[in-house]
Amino acid sequence: TCTLYKSDFNKVMARYPQLSYRLLQLNACKTVAVEKQLQLLAFDRIEDRLALYLNQLSIAAKMGEPITLPISMRELANYLATSPETISRKLRDFQERQLITRKGKQITLLEEFWFIFNYI
Secondary structure, three states: OOOOOHHHHHHHHHHOHHHHHHHHHHHHHHHHHHHHHHHHHOOOOHHHHHHHHHHHHHOOOOOOOOEEOOOOHHHHHHHOOOOHHHHHHHHHHHHHOOOEEEEOOEEEEOHHHHHHOOOO
């Protein structure tokens, strides 16, 4: 166990302001990530949680461009509080309903996806 006294920590922060700034950035990123996950978990239906997650991933991508799932199916299932089988089943359902196309971890959100999940 490593212990750092508050006075020592404050001295380090005063001596290295860039470290203080970086810690603040990391804390802000962590807060945003937790907020996003709480938004996801507020939905009762896994379909809505998955749609919001895909929507969040797609924000950086242009309409019609594929997005890449950055985590495994098991990690995604844990993140969305469900099972990997349910994630696979819902992605397959989205494909059958022509809401997405999927090749491995590459997913493209189609126009119908936005029409159905416009409340997210």
